[in-house]
Amino acid sequence: MNLDQAFEKYLPVVDAEMRRLFESPFGTLDPFYGMMAYHLGWLDESFSSIRASTGKRLRPILCLLSCGAAGGEPEDSIPAAIALELIHNFSLVHDDIQDNSATRRHRKTVWKIWGQPHAINVGDGLFAMAFLSLAHLRGDLSAQRLSAIHQTFSESCLLLCEGQYMDMDFETRLTVDADEYVRMIGRKTAALLSCAAYVGALIAGEEEDVARKYRSFGEQLGLAFQVQDDILGIWGDTKVTGKPVADDILQCKKTLPVLYALQRERDLDEDVLTALYAERTMSPGDIPVILEIFERLKVLDYTISINSGYCDRALEELEKTGGRNPYHAILVELVERLRDRPA
Amino acid sequence: MNLDQAFEKYLPVVDAEMRRLFESPFGTLDPFYGMMAYHLGWLDESFSSIRASTGKRLRPILCLLSCGAAGGEPEDSIPAAIALELIHNFSLVHDDIQDNSATRRHRKTVWKIWGQPHAINVGDGLFAMAFLSLAHLRGDLSAQRLSAIHQTFSESCLLLCEGQYMDMDFETRLTVDADEYVRMIGRKTAALLSCAAYVGALIAGEEEDVARKYRSFGEQLGLAFQVQDDILGIWGDTKVTGKPVADDILQCKKTLPVLYALQRERDLDEDVLTALYAERTMSPGDIPVILEIFERLKVLDYTISINSGYCDRALEELEKTGGRNPYHAILVELVERLRDRPA
Numbered sequence: 001m002n003l004d005q006a007f008e009k010y011l012p013v014v015d016a017e018m019r020r021l022f023e024s025p026f027g028t029l030d031p032f033y034g035m036m037a038y039h040l041g042w043l044d045e046s047f048s049s050i051r052a053s054t055g056k057r058l059r060p061i062l063c064l065l066s067c068g069a070a071g072g073e074p075e076d077s078i079p080a081a082i083a084l085e086l087i088h089n090f091s092l093v094h095d096d097i098q099d100n101s102a103t104r105r106h107r108k109t110v111w112k113i114w115g116q117p118h119a120i121n122v123g124d125g126l127f128a129m130a131f132l133s134l135a136h137l138r139g140d141l142s143a144q145r146l147s148a149i150h151q152t153f154s155e156s157c158l159l160l161c162e163g164q165y166m167d168m169d170f171e172t173r174l175t176v177d178a179d180e181y182v183r184m185i186g187r188k189t190a191a192l193l194s195c196a197a198y199v200g201a202l203i204a205g206e207e208e209d210v211a212r213k214y215r216s217f218g219e220q221l222g223l224a225f226q227v228q229d230d231i232l233g234i235w236g237d238t239k240v241t242g243k244p245v246a247d248d249i250l251q252c253k254k255t256l257p258v259l260y261a262l263q264r265e266r267d268l269d270e271d272v273l274t275a276l277y278a279e280r281t282m283s284p285g286d287i288p289v290i291l292e293i294f295e296r297l298k299v300l301d302y303t304i305s306i307n308s309g310y311c312d313r314a315l316e317e318l319e320k321t322g323g324r325n326p327y328h329a330i331l332v333e334l335v336e337r338l339r340d341r342p343a
Numbered sequence: 344m345n346l347d348q349a350f351e352k353y354l355p356v357v358d359a360e361m362r363r364l365f366e367s368p369f370g371t372l373d374p375f376y377g378m379m380a381y382h383l384g385w386l387d388e389s390f391s392s393i394r395a396s397t398g399k400r401l402r403p404i405l406c407l408l409s410c411g412a413a414g415g416e417p418e419d420s421i422p423a424a425i426a427l428e429l430i431h432n433f434s435l436v437h438d439d440i441q442d443n444s445a446t447r448r449h450r451k452t453v454w455k456i457w458g459q460p461h462a463i464n465v466g467d468g469l470f471a472m473a474f475l476s477l478a479h480l481r482g483d484l485s486a487q488r489l490s491a492i493h494q495t496f497s498e499s500c501l502l503l504c505e506g507q508y509m510d511m512d513f514e515t516r517l518t519v520d521a522d523e524y525v526r527m528i529g530r531k532t533a534a535l536l537s538c539a540a541y542v543g544a545l546i547a548g549e550e551e552d553v554a555r556k557y558r559s560f561g562e563q564l565g566l567a568f569q570v571q572d573d574i575l576g577i578w579g580d581t582k583v584t585g586k587p588v589a590d591d592i593l594q595c596k597k598t599l600p601v602l603y604a605l606q607r608e609r610d611l612d613e614d615v616l617t618a619l620y621a622e623r624t625m626s627p628g629d630i631p632v633i634l635e636i637f638e639r640l641k642v643l644d645y646t647i648s649i650n651s652g653y654c655d656r657a658l659e660e661l662e663k664t665g666g667r668n669p670y671h672a673i674l675v676e677l678v679e680r681l682r683d684r685p686a
Binding site: 031032090091094097098099116117118120121123124125127128129130131132134135137139141142143144146147150151153154155157158160161162164165168169 | 374375433434437440441442459460461463464466467468470471472473474475477478480482484485486487489490493494496497498500501503504505507508511512
């Protein structure tokens with residue numbers, strides 16, 4: 001089995017189990033659960049069945065593969081995998097309100113259709129459903145292990161909120177250094193991926209000290225993933241991303257390449273980028289100017305080297321787990337998928 | 344020990360433990376945790392220490408007393424009691440955004456000071472902290488019991504969101520019958536109180552079937568509490584409530600007395616109230632008119648009888664638990680505190 005086959009094998013199972021979780025309460029309060037199902041890509045805005053994008057499902061697959069790599073049955077971790085995906089989705093629903101984003105995965109966002117008050121509540125509902133999913137974990141886990149799983153889940157949620165706080169705080173500042181940025185994405189993105197790998201290993205019955213190595217692996221993987229996403233947000237192929245050219249620049253997002261470029265410019269006593277980002281709105285005409293500056297400052301090379309560093313460290317941490325089975329090999333493949341290469 | 348003494352004995356302990364929960368992460372991201380601490384009444388808006396109202400703390404006290412009544416050490420349930428209070432407070436922070444409320448407990452609401460995006464995140468943070476608190480439960484609980492506790496917590500959170508959905512839905516409708524209202528408050532208010540009594544009994548080590556009687560007791564108590572709150576919102580002494588006369592009328596809230604009055608009016612083919620509530624804004628001059636109609640339709644008598652019915656059923660459920668110790672007696676006192684009596 002390779003990575004694509006793993007996605008093909010497991011994602012339909014995760015999706016089916018996730019739908020089952022929504023079946024029991026569903027029906028009593030259709031629109032409330034319908035709005036959640038809309039966000040998850042199962043229903044349209046009139047609550048009729050559709051097949052829309054459900055997102056990459058990276059968190060559930062990481063959890064299942066880590067469980068397998070640690071010697072467990074990947075299927076045993078499905079309730080945790082679902083919880084991770086629901087927590088991720090709760091944060092997206094709230095993020096869309098906070099960012100005032102009208103579209104997500106080529107569809108209107110929940111708040112755009114049903115208004116902010118309902119969207120806040122839909123996010124809260126997904127949060128609660130996530131913890132509810134954990135109630136379906138295998139019955140023979142020890143109390144100690146169960147506690148550890150619940151604790152890491154709630155800690156990761158808190159880190160997610162900390163990351164969101166930092167992200168919103170950065171929006172109001174022009175100077176954010178790269179270290180601060182890494183602390184932010186460590187919370188906003190890597191915490192949940194780290195939780196996914198850790199919990200997968202815990203469910204497999206792995207010893208605590210080895211499970212922690214899976215956690216470190218997940219964290220480095222999460223950082224690599226976010227930096228790759230930052231690269232795609234500026235230099236990504238529009239056919240692949242489905243977004244306009246250099247969309248993150250257009251949206252004035254202060255991702256790692258931008259922060260690095262601003263820093264380099266300050267070091268060189270230049271101020272073109274600083275002036276453009278200070279205005280906090282960008283016109284399409286600014287993009288070629290900015291991309292040219294980025295090229296001169298070798299911003300892409302820098303960002304690729306950072307991404308590559310995280311991928312290397314992820315592989316190192318993964319090696320430390322001592323795993324050697326086929327799932328381990330698929331995790332290696334997953335890391336390589338998140339590695340950006342110079343075009 | 345009586346009820347007031349129980350409040351005096353336990354609330355400072357709950358408060359101290361709750362502050363301790365905020366100590367470990369606090370400091371790294373001051374403003375994020377500072378906003379939570381502001382909402383909880385510990386800090387002012389510049390994050391300096393103050394002593395502001397922390398609310399009634401009904402959920403924690405119910406959890407501790409139920410634990411005691413079921414034969415356990417009340418203190419053992421403190422992590423659960425804190426989780427209940429934090430869940431309640433997460434819902435208040437979000438509710439204030441959803442209702443566009445500028446004040447809560449005589450202070451500005453979180454969104455009013457820091458804006459909606461941060462307030463959404465502060466609520467999410469409190470939600471995560473609630474589940475984190477459960478990690479401090481006694482280490483000797485069985486895996487089965489721990490699972491039951493986590494499951495009832497997440498189910499109650501989901502019910503809370505369902506209730507919030509219904510409440511927001513009611514705002515857009517003029518005709519809501521009393522049964523629908525009870526289903527709504529059963530979720531929005533009673534679910535968490537029911538969880539408090541149930542979890543208290545579970546932590547005490549009470550058998551599942553007896554613990555479920557505590558759950559039913561908590562539910563009836565929760566309904567009584569909400570209906571009493573509805574009475575106070577219209578006929579409460581302004582010196583006690585700290586709010587304007589008939590504040591719920593002024594705010595056009597569709598509480599049980601209002602829904603009953605609208606129903607009675609329809610039965611009598613009258614339409615003064617219907618016309619006033621259809622406008623969805625109320626002027627102070629409308630209040631005497633409405634209060635006079637309420638008096639003619641005996642709305643207060645009806646609401647008191649409903650409150651009283653819930654109190655009676657709460658006592659019946661409490662009797663079924665078979666408890667007879669001093670904590671049991673304090674729970675009886677708590678029910679009587681929630682019983683409204685004709686002036």
